Amino acid sequence: MRVEHGDCLEVLPRLLAEGVLVDSVVTDPPYHLTSIVKRFSADNAAPVKVGKTGAYARSARGFMGKKWDGGDIAFRPETWRAVFDVMKPGAHLVAFGGTRTYHRMVCAIEDAGFEVRDQLAWLYGCGFPKSHNQHGDWEGWGSALKPAIEPIVLARKPLCGTIAANLQAHGVGALNIEACRIETEGDLARWPANVIHDGSDEVLAGFPDTQSGLFLPHHRARGVGRIGTFEIRDRSGEEHPTYGDSGSAARFFYSAKATADERFGSKHPTVKPLDLMRWLCRLITPPGGLVLDPFAGSGTTGIAAMAEGFNAILIEREAEYIADINRRIAHVTGAGGLAAIEMARLDSDEARAVAAGLDTPLFGEAA
Structure with a gap:
């Protein structure tokens, strides 16, 4: 796995100059949830000087006060064009977005030259409503719904000819349907849908x-x-x-929110579940393929790629998250190997029991 510490707009051209071409892109870019207009139009906002507006805005803080969520890098076509340039013809991209800002990201992706193929929905039940409840005559009214969905765009770099011809020439261009089918108790497995859920009671009740x-x-x-x-x-x-x-919700792929053990101690506020990222990598990456994440965060895409037998290039600007990535890679490639990835999905007590040899073997009875 290759980890690059730097701004993706600086690293991606360097990869292109090296002749790097990736088979897929799986990423969770900044959502830019705090409006620039809201931040700088208030009466008590810091003044915006002529000629400094763009730089000032891009240095502003966004989600949870994080600088990396400020600005507009995920809304700029040039960002996604730089990603586009290091992808093979026909390669797919999946990128998470926020419900209020997803449209701006998708427009930028499309303007960069990608074909928007679909929208996936990750449904979860643990969101907390941040609503300003009203009183008096407006008792019972509020300002927001409970968040329960993250949209994911599925896009593709244009093909060279037909899908069959592109697969023959470049090894990409199609989705790995068979590897992503939804298992049932019978012999038949369901065609993967564009809905993913966390298995919570709130979500299951909706199906x-x-x-x-x-x-x-x-x-x-x-x-x-x-x-x-x-x-x-x-x-x-x-x-x-x-x-x-x-x-029922059994029709859709199940992936719970990331657990504390699965985070490997990362303080990143938006760590994605490992199973979810593995499924997305598997969906759009050919066997032995190379996955790119230009906004690596805590490195879950890289760990997921490793677990699926892929290679990965991770780009991350923030030094604190580079430390997270290196620690997680060391953990899963150390004495425990990739088995540590599976261990991270178990409750801590169960994991300790497995490590001590007190649990039932994962593959049949002990010899």
Whole structure:
């Protein structure tokens, strides 16, 4: 794995000069959640001098007072053009965004030359509503909803010819559907959807176990289960296999929020779940491929890429997060190897039991 400490706008041209071309980009850029207009138009705001507005704005603080979330780097087409230039033709990009600022990032990505292919939604139930509740005649009214979704853009650098021709020439251009199918208890696995959830009660409640609207009138179900497969029969009497997880959250990929153990001590405020990042890397990266993250943060993309057998280039500007990345890489490549990644997904008590050899082996019975 290659870790670059620096601004991606300075590092990416250097990679291009070296002839580096990546197979995919998986990244979680700054969301720029605090409006520049809001920060600098208030009566008590610091004055903005003529000729200094852009520099002053870009040095401002954003999410949780972090300087890296200030400014507008994820909203600039030139940022994504620099990313575009180091990607193979047909390579895919996935990038997280904030619900209030996602549109600005996606427009910049499109303006840089990418084709916007889809939007994925990561649903979670642990968000906290930051609402200003009203009183008096307006009791019960507020200013915000509870956050429960992060949008993810799926974009692609234009192909050279057809998908088949591009795959033959460059080894990228398609999605790894088979490796990302949603497992069920039966033999059939679901086609991956553009929805990911954290398994929380709040999210699961939004997908009740119902069959309503699934079948055309001439179909009738024979034995319906929550998860697994069952059969339906049409008027001809012919049976067709289908899925027993219809209408429930089991239709979608499950990935909980990052746990404390999974963070490996990182203080980064927006660490993404390892399973989520592994799934995204797997979706758009060919076997043995090279993943780029120009906004590496705590390095979860790199750890996920390693776990999936990919190589990675991580670019991070903040020194404190470079330390996080190096510590996490050392942890998973040390004595425990990549097994440490799986250990991080266990509760700490369970992890200690496994380490002590007190738990059931992961792969069958002990010899």
